Amino acid sequence: MTKHKIYIEAAETAKIGIWESNLETDTVYWDSITKSILEVPEDFVPVNGSGINFYTEGKNREKIRSLIQRATDCGISFIDKFQITTAKNNIKYVECICQVEVVNNKVTRLLGTFQDITKEQNLINELQLSVEKFSSVFSSANDAIIIINSASGIISDCNPRSYELTGYSSSELMGLHNSELFPMEKRKEIRVFLADQLKKDDHFVKETYIKSYDGTIIPIEVASGKKFMIDNQTFLVCFLRDISERKNSDYTLNMLSLVASETTDAILISNPDGIAVWANKSYTKLTGYSLEETVGKKPRYLLNGPETDLQTIHNINFAIENKKDLKFTILNYNKSNEKFWYESNITPVFDDRGNCIKFVCVGRDVTARIEKEIELKRILEVTSQQNNKLFNFAHIVSHNIRSHTSNLLMVLDVIETAKDTNEKLSYIEMFKEGTEKLSETIEYLNEIITIQKNTNIKKKDINLHDEIEKTKITLRLSILKSQIEINHTIPDDLTVSVIPAYLDSILLNLFTNAIKYRSRKRKSFLEIGYEVNEHYTIISFKDNGLGLNLKKNGHKIFGMYKTFHGNEDARGIGLCITKNQLEAMKGKIEVESEEGIGSVFKIYINEK
CATH class of the missing domain: 3.30.450.20 (PAS domain)
Incomplete structure (x- = not known):
């Protein structure tokens, strides 16, 4: 070949x-x-x-x-x-x-x-691109990058940010032993740490300090990549990041955290959805819920109760949904189901891009203040009621009693001027009638004053069914004569907490009103029913009598000497006394009526 x-x-x-x-x-x-x-x-x-x-x-x-x-x-x-x-x-x-x-x-x-x-x-192209990328990152990185010869500890290369951080020039930093960058007390720690990382060949991050060229101590975070070899020499890349600003922020945050933890105000921090992420001691003490029980939940789920205002809850949810601040006062319930009044400010916190990142809620227990305000409001209402009653009494005294006394004086004057004895005697009957009317007026006033004065009489539990039957027996002749049909649905065992004499008076008055103001055009009836709610036992008296024009007379139906149908035996005092008796027992009376149709009187007996 x-x-x-x-x-x-x-x-x-x-x-x-x-x-x-x-x-x-x-x-x-x-x-x-x-x-x-x-x-x-x-x-x-x-x-x-x-x-x-x-x-x-x-x-x-x-x-x-x-x-x-x-x-x-x-x-x-x-x-x-x-x-x-x-x-x-x-x-x-x-x-x-x-x-x-x-x-x-x-x-x-x-x-x-x-x-x-x-x-x-x-x-080769990929390698060149990687080299170019590395060179670009190396030169423009925000972190200082130094490459250390692991055998000698000498800095073999570094980027421009290294000069800014350390204060050394390029000629001073290249060839410098890496330990020269650290304070004396940190050098041994760093030497041992770097040696350990070289053995592991693993990424690490550690906080420490460097000492700049002018002696300034700078807190840094040092991180490493994996080691690499060139010409049988091992090198380690280290990244140095200045964390001075973060350290200052951490210090400030720690101080604020200490203040927030120890302040007497209750502080809660939630995420943008209103879910709690942190609460201070005052908050957990006030609510009774531990930090673990609070974090991860919406506070309203824990603190709402039967008397919590729904509109305020709506306002809170609206503020969170729309990232708005809100100041509110609400009735809350702690873990033991005890009520307390809570005044709070909700403030959203935004980042640099305008995104809501959290809510800060700062509040305080204002139960004592609110209770005083409620008591003051109650006192003002009572005072207003008393003023109205005094005005009514003043009107009665100034008008009714004065009218009676004027009539008596006129009769006396006539008697004195009359020459004939028989004429004088004829006026004696008029004088007697006038004194009786004056006595009756004073008696009514005395009865109302007595009711309002004796507000501390103890109430007793009375069987309502038995009392209604007793009233029917008492008025049996009137019931028989008027041919009114009286029915009730009161259970045998229903008891009410009342002043017995007042209940007797109230029942008599409502029964006699139904009899007295019955319609002569139809067969009359009185139906007595009841219902019980959380605060009251409500007794209703429904009749088909003459009824009232409430638009015309509703404002004066419970006043003294107010009559509406011209009955000769009407005195206009019964409903006024009934109203005062119920109010003395912390109850009330309401009326529904339509002229020519009938009326429904409801008495509310306070069981507390």
């Missing part, structure tokens, strides 16, 4: 193409490997110059043309790398070797090899 044949077989095995250009015969030869690289058919016949067009247009094509020209004219061989575009329009990288054959000082033939190096070139 000839050397030429051995060479061709070796080239095929190594996938190296062989090409030849005979300048004397003006012929070109490409082997199958060369054709495969150029992605042309096996039967493709190259001609002189056709190969140039496969080199990518631009510098690659110009370079190969120039090298071929030099080889042809001057007999200079070459070896170089090129980018080509194949017949199938694929980009490849090739290495082309050209040898020159000279006969009688004349170049007669160019021959060489053609090898596809696309994979190798792509790896």
Whole structure:
């Protein structure tokens, strides 16, 4: 086997193409490997110059043309790398070797090899890109980056940020032992730590301090990448970050946290959805819920109760949903289900981009203040009621009693001026009638004053069913005469907490009113029913009597001497006394009525 044949077989095995250009015969030869690289058919016949067009247009094509020209004219061989575009329009990288054959000082033939190096070139390109990226990051990084020779501890390279952080110049920092950057008391710790990290070959982050060129101590966070080797030397990349601002923020935050933890105000911090993430001691003490019970929940779920105001809850939810601040006072319930009044401010906290990141709720227990306000309001209401009653009494005293006394004085004057004895005696009956009416008025006033004065009489539990039956027996003649039908649905065991004498008076008055003001046009009835709620036992008295025009007379129905139907026996005092008796027992009376249809009186008996 000839050397030429051995060479061709070796080239095929190594996938190296062989090409030849005979300048004397003006012929070109490409082997199958060369054709495969150029992605042309096996039967493709190259001609002189056709190969140039496969080199990518631009510098690659110009370079190969120039090298071929030099080889042809001057007999200079070459070896170089090129980018080509194949017949199938694929980009490849090739290495082309050209040898020159000279006969009688004349170049007669160019021959060489053609090898596809696309994979190798792509790896080189990627490596160059990575180097460029690393170089860019290395130069422009906000963190100081130093590369330490692990054997000597010497800083072999660093980026510009290192000079700013340490205060050293590039010439001073390069070649400096890394321990010189740290305060004396930190050097041993850092030396041991770096040695340990080199053994582990693992990423680490540690807070420590460096000492700058001018002696300033700077808190830093030092981090490392993995070690790498060049020429059998191990190097470690370290990142140094100035955390002075963070340390100052941490200190300020710790101080604020201490203040927040120890303040007497209750402080709660929630996420943007209103879910608690932290609460101070005052908050947990006030609510009775521990920090673990509070965090992760919406406070309103824990603190709401039966008397919590729904509108205030709506306002709180609206403020959280719309990221608004809100000041409110609400009745809360602690873990032991005890009520307390809570005054609070909700304030949203926003980041630099305007996004709500949390809510801060600062509140306090204002139960004592609110209770005083409620008591003051109650006192004002009682005072207002008393003033109205005094005004009513003043009106009665000034009008009714004065009218009676004026009538009596007129009768006396007539008696004195009368000359005949029989005439004088005839006026004595008028004087007697006037004194009786005055006595009756004073008696009514005294009864109402007595009711309002005796507010501390103890109430007793009375069987309501029995009391209603007793009242029916007492009024049986009137009931029989009026032919009114009286029915009730009061259970045998229903008891009410009342002043017995007052209940007796109230029942008598409501029964007699139904009898007295019954309609003569239809058969009369009185139906007595009841209901019980959380605060009252409510007794209803429904009749089909004459009824009232409440629009016209509703404001004066419970006043003294108010009559509406012209009955001769009406005194206009019964409902006034009933109202006062119920109010003395912390109850009330209400009326529903329609003229010509009937009325429903409801008495509310306070069971507390």
